[in-house]
Amino acid sequence: MQGLDLAALPKVQLHCHLEGTVRAETFRALAAKYGLELGERADPARTYAFDTFGEFLLLFAKVTQTLRAPEDFARVARDYAADAAAQGVAYAEIFVSPSVWTFFHCELDVRATVEAIRRALDETGAPLGIEVALIADVTRNFGPERAEASAREAVGLRDLGVIGIGLGGDEANYPPEQYERAYAIARDGGLHGVVHAGEAAGPESVRAAIEVLGAERIGHGVRAIEDPGVVAMLAERRIPLEICPTSNRLTGAAPANAAHPLGALDAAGCVVTIDADDPALFGTTLLDEYRFVAETFGEDALVRFARNAIDASFAPPAAKARLRAMFERSRNSEPAGRIS
Numbered sequence: 001m002q003g004l005d006l007a008a009l010p011k012v013q014l015h016c017h018l019e020g021t022v023r024a025e026t027f028r029a030l031a032a033k034y035g036l037e038l039g040e041r042a043d044p045a046r047t048y049a050f051d052t053f054g055e056f057l058l059l060f061a062k063v064t065q066t067l068r069a070p071e072d073f074a075r076v077a078r079d080y081a082a083d084a085a086a087q088g089v090a091y092a093e094i095f096v097s098p099s100v101w102t103f104f105h106c107e108l109d110v111r112a113t114v115e116a117i118r119r120a121l122d123e124t125g126a127p128l129g130i131e132v133a134l135i136a137d138v139t140r141n142f143g144p145e146r147a148e149a150s151a152r153e154a155v156g157l158r159d160l161g162v163i164g165i166g167l168g169g170d171e172a173n174y175p176p177e178q179y180e181r182a183y184a185i186a187r188d189g190g191l192h193g194v195v196h197a198g199e200a201a202g203p204e205s206v207r208a209a210i211e212v213l214g215a216e217r218i219g220h221g222v223r224a225i226e227d228p229g230v231v232a233m234l235a236e237r238r239i240p241l242e243i244c245p246t247s248n249r250l251t252g253a254a255p256a257n258a259a260h261p262l263g264a265l266d267a268a269g270c271v272v273t274i275d276a277d278d279p280a281l282f283g284t285t286l287l288d289e290y291r292f293v294a295e296t297f298g299e300d301a302l303v304r305f306a307r308n309a310i311d312a313s314f315a316p317p318a319a320k321a322r323l324r325a326m327f328e329r330s331r332n333s334e335p336a337g338r339i340s
């Protein structure tokens with residue numbers, strides 16, 4: 001298909017975990033720095049190999065274990081800004097997981113680490129034309145009290161560009177209802193709230209994320225498709241879905257052998273956006289996900305999803321207007337004959 005120049009399309013990124021963007025060579029270098037044994041992962045061809053979802057979770061943990069000091073996170077943030085800008089990302093809201101950092105390294109100073117990330121994103125991103133906000137992803141597995149402390153901590157990081165909280169981790173065993181207070185703390189503190197739901201659990205998890213936690217966006221949400229009532233609720237309330245096709249295939253959230261449900265969700269009036277989740281670990285990029293969607297669902301759908309991401313972002317109105325203008329300018333500079 002020779003249509004849109006997808007690389008040049010200005011993009012808004014809404015569902016990407018900083019810890020999932022670590023380049024394989026950076027992971028190997030950090031492991032060497034800290035004397036962490038990599039076994040067969042020392043082989044560049046096998047660094048990020050995994051066969052089962054359980055192995056993937058162990059790999060994610062291992063990568064996070066190599067992030068021990070603010071300068072490690074700064075390195076990853078610099079790489080992220082450069083890699084994202086090279087794919088045309090103009091604005092991003094990326095997840096960071098301080099509660100996972102301190103689970104592995106309790107002595108890590110969270111504020112100093114977020115300061116280092118902020119500085120790295122600004123210094124690398126600004127000259128490349130990319131602006132990055134942060135969402136602190138709260139981990140379900142650590143329980144409601146820890147989540148409430150994480151929400152308070154996130155409120156205290158607003159001056160460093162933390163604009164919201166998310167909820168990640170073991171969705172199947174830790175339903176949204178347990179985190180109502182954490183989301184109230186975040187909201188009262190002026191933060192936005194997004195929630196991973198409908199990924200490892202069914203549509204009831206999406207409903208609770210909206211009704212109990214007041215989720216403003218849903219991470220994935222693909223299993224909402226199992227309940228027409230939840231799909232209708234998402235469509236009526238215009239609650240955007242951050243859908244990551246490769247991630248969904250590899251985690252089993254979406255069937256590998258059938259069409260991805262994003263097409264049906266879009267057809268039902270849901271606000272679909274596209275992202276890459278943990279791109280380095282899943283062996284993908286945002287641009288690869290855009291290409292997959294354009295090839296599978298058509299360029300018109302891809303353009304709609306890319307526009308949706310601008311509208312679904314938490315960027316201030318003036319920034320959204322600027323992003324929309326950039327986007328439409330890029331569409332209008334398509335080669336003659338390609339403009340529909």
Ligand SMILES: [Zn+2]
Pocket residue numbers: 015017168196219277
């Ligand atoms: Zn995610």
